[in-house]
Amino acid sequence: MRVTRNLRITAGVPLAAAALIALGAGTASAAIPVNKPxxxxxxxxxxxxxxxxxxxxxxxxxxxxxxxxxxxxxxxxxxxxxxxxxxxxxxxxxxxxxxxxxxxxxxxxxxxxxxxxxxxxxxxxxxxxxxxxxxxxxxxxxxxxxxxxxxxxxxxxxxxx
Missing domain, CATH: 2.40.40.10 (RlpA-like domain)
Incomplete structure (x- = not known):
């Protein structure tokens, strides 16, 4: 049981990291700041x-x-x-x-x-x-x-x- 639980936690970490990266990418791709030096x-x-x-x-x-x-x-x-x-x-x-x-x-x-x-x-x-x-x-x-x-x-x- 302990191995299965650790496996689920370990498998969830990459998924959570991917979700955070996807959310962060949306904010990095902001509107084009035309005429802003x-x-x-x-x-x-x-x-x-x-x-x-x-x-x-x-x-x-x-x-x-x-x-x-x-x-x-x-x-x-x-x-x-x-x-x-x-x-x-x-x-x-x-x-x-x-x-x-x-x-x-x-x-x-x-x-x-x-x-x-x-x-x-x-x-x-x-x-x-x-x-x-x-x-x-x-x-x-x-x-x-x-x-x-x-x-x-x-x-x-x-x-x-």
Whole structure:
């Protein structure tokens, strides 16, 4: 009888932990705080293929951003509000760049963004690897989720500084 009781208690612990994780995930995936500046850091990546929004990306050649998994709110990221005209406006040392959200960063915390290689290079040499102390915010854009090709002209409203 004692073995059965311990087995039930032991089996219940993982189930309780899974329930707490599921409940906690709901609060981590809060509404997108559009126009709310955040202080954080940026790294860069070079993935190519399909981004979390279900469109083809090339982080080596396009200006785009992957944001933390904590901001995604749907089970199917292709249907997530982040994929519908949401961009990230990044400011660092007097320069500002707005790039569309096209991907998810599974290892980023909520204030860490993963810029495409050319977007990162607008702010710092690639050899630096990490930019600390930048400000970024989600913004609504008319880009309709389109990644900006590296060859696209940069206007005063997209890059300044």
């Amino acid at each position: 955040m202080n954080g850091k940026a790294t860069y990546y070079t993935d190519a293929g399909y981004g979390a929004c279900g469109t083809r990306i090339n982080a080596s050649t396009q200006l785009l951003v992957a944001v933390s998994h904590t901001w995604w709110t749907t089970a199917n990221p292709n249907n997530d509000p982040l994929c519908r005209g949401i961009s990230v406006k990044v400011t660092y040392q007097g320069k500002t760049l707005t790039v569309p959200v096209k991907d998810k960063c599974p290892s980023c915390d909520s204030t860490h963004i993963d810029l495409s290689q050319p977007a990162f290079a607008r702010f710092a040499p690639l050899g630096q690897g990490v930019i600390n102390g930048l400000t970024w915010q989600f913004v609504r854009t008319g880009l309709a989720g389109q990644a900006i090709p590296l060859s696209a002209p940069i206007t005063g409203s997209t890059l300044s500084g």
